[in-house]
Amino acid sequence: MDISDIDCIKAYLGGDADALAPMVEKYKRPLYSFILKMTEGREDADEIFQETWFRALKNVHKFKHKNFLNWLFRIAHNLVIDRARRNRKNVSMQSGAGGDDGNSTLEDHLAAPGxxxxxxxxxxxxxxxxxxxxxxxxxxxxxxxxxxxxxxxxxxxxxxxxxxxxxxxxxxxxxxxxxxxxxxxxxxxxxxxxxx
The missing domain is CATH 1.10.10.10 (Winged helix-like DNA-binding domain superfamily/Winged helix DNA-binding domain)
Structure with a gap:
């Protein structure tokens, strides 16, 4: 029998630290797939995936939507947008600008061939x-x-x-x-x- 998302959330808020495990398992594939397609890189996707779940767990008491996956998508969407804005500020068109100052070159952001x-x-x-x-x-x-x-x-x-x-x-x-x-x-x- 499938436990509903609301039941899992209520159990988690009631003190059962493992209550959200079925939800993580249920939503990890569609969430990660969405993030991976939006970020175009596995390293960024892994970080955003983890941050999405961290924020979801931290704010699960605020969840009021009917669809938990849509809520996760919204959190991930905001994280992807924030990361894109930060990265846009740090990209340089000059090939030698990537250094210890946190800036990177445009070449660093281009997809690798192959x-x-x-x-x-x-x-x-x-x-x-x-x-x-x-x-x-x-x-x-x-x-x-x-x-x-x-x-x-x-x-x-x-x-x-x-x-x-x-x-x-x-x-x-x-x-x-x-x-x-x-x-x-x-x-x-x-x-x-x-x-x-």
Whole structure:
């Protein structure tokens, strides 16, 4: 029998330190996947994942939403945005500027060439191509796409998370899908031919 999130939270607040373990297990994959896609780096994703759970545990008494995963996504979203703002201030275009002063070069933030995690684990070029296409989306479009497609978050919740109207959220998804459709046109046609 599956214990509800509310029961786990009540038990945790009642003093059972292990009561949230089923929730951590239940939500770790979708949460980590979302963070990994939004940060484009395993080291950042690991740190944000841990910080998300730390903040969730620290503030679990404030949880009033119906969906705990959406609450975790909101915490992670804020952490990703904060990290991006901090990193943007520290990036230098000069190739030799990375030093002990905390600044890094633009080269340090570019994706390394070679096999991507999707190619390595999935073994398909299509997965890599889709990942590349998604990386071309604007941050807002990418987030809407990732939350909807991988997190199954409602557009209403995404709009609240992004602090925009639901129409803006829907438009971002429409633009994202249109851009992905355009970029992946050849792959789609190849797939259609293979299926006919």
């Amino acid at each position: 096999i991507t995690p999707a190619e390595e684990t999935g073994g398909t070029m299509l997965g890599s191509r889709i990942e590349q296409a998604v990386s071309t989306l604007s941050p807002e479009q990418k987030e809407v796409f990732m939350l909807r497609m991988y997190g199954n978050v409602s557009f209403k919740e995404i709009a609240r998370l992004q602090k925009c109207s639901i129409n803006t959220c829907l438009a971002r998804m429409q633009y994202a899908l249109g851009k992905l459709r355009s970029i992946l046109k050849d792959e789609y046609e190849e797939l259609q031919e293979a299926m006919s």
